[in-house]
Amino acid sequence: MSAVDPAHYLDDLRAIARRAADAILDVYAQDFEVVCKADDSPVTAADLAAQRVITEGLAAIAPNVPVISEEATAASWAERRTWRRHWLVDPLDGTREFIKRNGEFTVNIALIENHRPVLGVVLAPVGGDAYYAASGLGAWRQATPDAEPVRIRSRVAGETLRVTGSHWSGGMAATLLDRLGPHDRLPLGSSLKFCVIARGDADLYLRLGATSEWDTAAAQCVLEEAGGAVLDLAGRPFRYNTRDSLINPEFIACGDTEVDWAARLVDPDDNA
DSSP: OOOOOGGGGHHHHHHHHHHHHHHHHHHHTSOOOEEEOTTSOEEEHHHHHHHHHHHHHHHHHOTTSOEEETTSOOOOHHHHTTOSEEEEEEEEEOHHHHHHTOSOOEEEEEEEETTEEEEEEEEOTTTOOEEEEETTTEEEEESSTTSOOEEEOOOOOOSSEEEEESSOOOSHHHHHHGGGOSEEEEEOOTTHHHHHHHTTSOOEEEEOSOOBHHHHHHHHHHHHHTTOEEEETTSOBOOOSOSSOOBOOOEEEESOTTSOHHHHHOOGGGGO
């Protein structure tokens, strides 16, 4: 497998994400059917159209780099465990938001190298808000397709925190977040939750419950290059393709890495 610098792919990856977004918007503008997969998660023609665009685009720029995608059957662990580098793709992150037509869905493409995301693109088709990063090159936002890209940085946590998350109404996440003290909440769909932290407009995203590796990898690269982190509830950095399952542990995405968020949120006695 070629040892090409990950940043070499960045411009191509941004173009592929734009083409996938166009394919999604073509479906978004019409009436569309929703089908439930075996795990009861929804899929639409937009998911599948974006999958085709991305798969073909990645094959053209890096034919020897394997792909893991939400809308394709993953290779076996026996094969995956030998990979040093692979693409990790969610062609339409936030299908439920797409179905609601609220605009809070994204195209996510990441390059994983030695279990870490080293390249990531997150693009919101509605409006064209794009975030991208490459290891060592920082994180950038292009708010519209014609806008000048701007480098983004996460912020130092203040006295009153801003917490982002799904459109929640309560539960254990709310109980844990109450331990933080004063905080405002910013409900948001898809991987955009990571991006608002990366650009300094929120401080924290606590995720309890299942997500998959393709849900987080691209946005993790953006957030890390902006100065933040994605950690499991024990405070360990996220790594990818380390076991048979592609399901993530529960996690904290944060902007200020000087704060011990795991200690503030999770009482050791909770799991006693």
